Amino acid sequence: MEGLSRFNLIGSSPQFQKTVAQIHSMARLDATVLVNGETGTGKELAVRAIHYLSARSDRPFVPVNCGALSESLVESELFGHERGAFTDAKNASAGLIGEAAGGTLFLDEVDTLSPRAQAALLRFLQDRTYRRVGGGTLRQVDVRVAVASNADLRCLAEARLFRKDLLYRLNVITLHMPPLREREGDAEVLARAMLQRFSHQYRLPLKRLHAEGRDFIERYPWPGNVRELENVMHREFLLCEESELRLAESRAELMPASAMRPSDAGKGELPAFREAKARAVAEFERSYVFAMLSRADGNISRAARLARQDRSAFGKLVRKYGIGHEDDGAAA
Numbered sequence: 668m669e670g671l672s673r674f675n676l677i678g679s680s681p682q683f684q685k686t687v688a689q690i691h692s693m694a695r696l697d698a699t700v701l702v703n704g705e706t707g708t709g710k711e712l713a714v715r716a717i718h719y720l721s722a723r724s725d726r727p728f729v730p731v732n733c734g735a736l737s738e739s740l741v742e743s744e745l746f747g748h749e750r751g752a753f754t755d756a757k758n759a760s761a762g763l764i765g766e767a768a769g770g771t772l773f774l775d776e777v778d779t780l781s782p783r784a785q786a787a788l789l790r791f792l793q794d795r796t797y798r799r800v801g802g803g804t805l806r807q808v809d810v811r812v813a814v815a816s817n818a819d820l821r822c823l824a825e826a827r828l829f830r831k832d833l834l835y836r837l838n839v840i841t842l843h844m845p846p847l848r849e850r851e852g853d854a855e856v857l858a859r860a861m862l863q864r865f866s867h868q869y870r871l872p873l874k875r876l877h878a879e880g881r882d883f884i885e886r887y888p889w890p891g892n893v894r895e896l897e898n899v900m901h902r903e904f905l906l907c908e909e910s911e912l913r914l915a916e917s918r919a920e921l922m923p924a925s926a927m928r929p930s931d932a933g934k935g936e937l938p939a940f941r942e943a944k945a946r947a948v949a950e951f952e953r954s955y956v957f958a959m960l961s962r963a964d965g966n967i968s969r970a971a972r973l974a975r976q977d978r979s980a981f982g983k984l985v986r987k988y989g990i991g992h993e994d995d996g997a998a999a
């Protein structure tokens with residue numbers, strides 16, 4: 668997998684090797700890609716790899732965080748606008764789609780697009796034509812679209828929070844990024860590679876993992892996946908005085924003994940029904956709460972009304988998944 672080292676897609680577990688092979692074949696196809704997976708699993712990195720390994724690699728890669736686009740500007744950001752289309756439109760703009768011409772447009776957090784933006788994207792995916800805001804001409808552009816979401820779009824579509832017809836258009840080829848806890852041995856491989864990178868980056872001597880550090884890395888379930896591991900290793904690299912990292916502080920902070928995974932038992936076994944169900948319910952709750960909050964611009968009271976739930980029960984869910992700010996009061 669030598670070609671991929673440029674993108675730092677590190678991991679030697681069979682689970683991850685399968686993902687890497689899929690990335691290679693998706694780079695050869697020119698179809699719309701949907702990437703899903705938990706937070707920090709490397710969805711953006713995977714999409715970048717697909718673009719840079721594809722025939723479009725010398726054309727632009729344009730990432731867009733849909734969650735950061737304001738409802739009123741999303742269409743002009745994506746599709747551009749003509750001069751004078753609205754008060755602030757002093758100059759015409761080609762929009763992100765125009766910027767990505769010939770290349771790949773990456774729509775991250777696609778689940779947060781407003782219904783109106785979803786409709787506009789669907790129209791574009793149907794015939795690859797679009798109009799700038801305030802502009803009459805129908806434009807055509809050759810752009811590969813890739814999207815990512817860590818919410819389950821199918822659940823959202825079932826709950827009518829995401830357009831089904833858009834999901835079908837997006838879901839031409841799907842890449843699932845496995846969570847780190849399912850990638851046997853990769854956490855340690857990644858941790859070592861990160862330590863090497865930090866030592867280069869800071870021009871400091873290499874630090875190694877002590878057996879205690881390795882044990883923690885292997886047994887902690889890493890809910891924030893590679894990003895969480897990266898943050899822990901970064902902090903330990905900079906703050907720990909010893910040359911062998913025991914990760915004692917991170918362990919104390921992150922892992923009350925009850926959260927430890929058994930070191931061998933259960934490895935490779937399928938989850939029991941109860942556990943699988945609990946995980947699916949948690950995933951649904953998280954996606955649902957997140958979607959309601961995005962619809963309600965982060966206002967918990969309004970989101971609770973949309974969900975037809977009482978405010979305090981809904982607030983509890985928000986806290987449970989650490990999604991919103993708890994300080995929006997009761998104003999709506």
Ligand SMILES: Nc1ncnc2c1ncn2[C@@H]1O[C@H](COP(=O)(O)OP(=O)(O)OP(=O)(O)O)[C@@H](O)[C@H]1O
Pocket residue numbers: 675676677678704705706707708709710711712713817857893894897
């Ligand atoms: N296989 C990997 N090898 C090396 N680094 C990785 C790998 N996967 C992820 N990373 C690193 O972990 C961090 C998170 O990756 P990325 O931003 O692609 O995740 P994501 O799935 O898009 O997360 P989110 O859902 O939170 O947006 C980045 O710094 C990335 O470089």
Ligand SMILES: [Mg+2]
Pocket residue numbers: 710711775
């Ligand atoms: Mg991302």
